Amino acid sequence: MIPITVWVVEDDAGFRRTLRDLLNGEEAITCRRVFPSCAELFAALETDEPPDLLMMDLGLPGMDGVEGIRELAARAPDVAVLVITVFREKEKVLEALNAGASGYLLKTATGREILEGIEQVFQGGAALSPEVAKIVLTEVRKPSSGETFGLSGREIEVLEQLAMDHSVKEIADHLGISRRTAAFHLENIYRKLHVQSQSGAVAKALRSGII
Numbered sequence: 001m002i003p004i005t006v007w008v009v010e011d012d013a014g015f016r017r018t019l020r021d022l023l024n025g026e027e028a029i030t031c032r033r034v035f036p037s038c039a040e041l042f043a044a045l046e047t048d049e050p051p052d053l054l055m056m057d058l059g060l061p062g063m064d065g066v067e068g069i070r071e072l073a074a075r076a077p078d079v080a081v082l083v084i085t086v087f088r089e090k091e092k093v094l095e096a097l098n099a100g101a102s103g104y105l106l107k108t109a110t111g112r113e114i115l116e117g118i119e120q121v122f123q124g125g126a127a128l129s130p131e132v133a134k135i136v137l138t139e140v141r142k143p144s145s146g147e148t149f150g151l152s153g154r155e156i157e158v159l160e161q162l163a164m165d166h167s168v169k170e171i172a173d174h175l176g177i178s179r180r181t182a183a184f185h186l187e188n189i190y191r192k193l194h195v196q197s198q199s200g201a202v203a204k205a206l207r208s209g210i211i
Contacts, residue, residue, distance in 0.1 A: 038063040136206060
């Protein structure tokens, strides 16, 4: 496993310590920075090298997690975000994914599930707790609103492949196109949907009934 640098934003001191200990117990993961709020996170980003991945709670003092995800996308777009929270409501899930989160885990997740989620997100995939996955599935089954955001037929096919958690290579293989072409379609999809991540694209596409 490639070494991963992770930061944590969590206002519960006990859970924050638990996460840090869990992450630093893994040989391939380093967690040097933890913060109780988004304000302290963004202050650190002014001077420190950004991490590969950020674990973000949603119920935070001051700036909440969803707004924090949006702000992070503007300041450090290469940092992947994995939400870890107690909130399981559909609105919170879709808000976070639309804001740019690449995964959404509930705090009931086991240590192993958290570590697997970090690896999935780091590799460009999505990590969803089972309850969250059910919410996404429910959105899939909703009738289409007819809005396609100017996506081409091929881009919608790529979105459908994304929804099945396929990598760029797998998308290219399934659609019979090159990896470069698949990546080009992904860039266009993110731009047209105004999202920053695979999960954000899938969530917005599902919410709008595109796929």
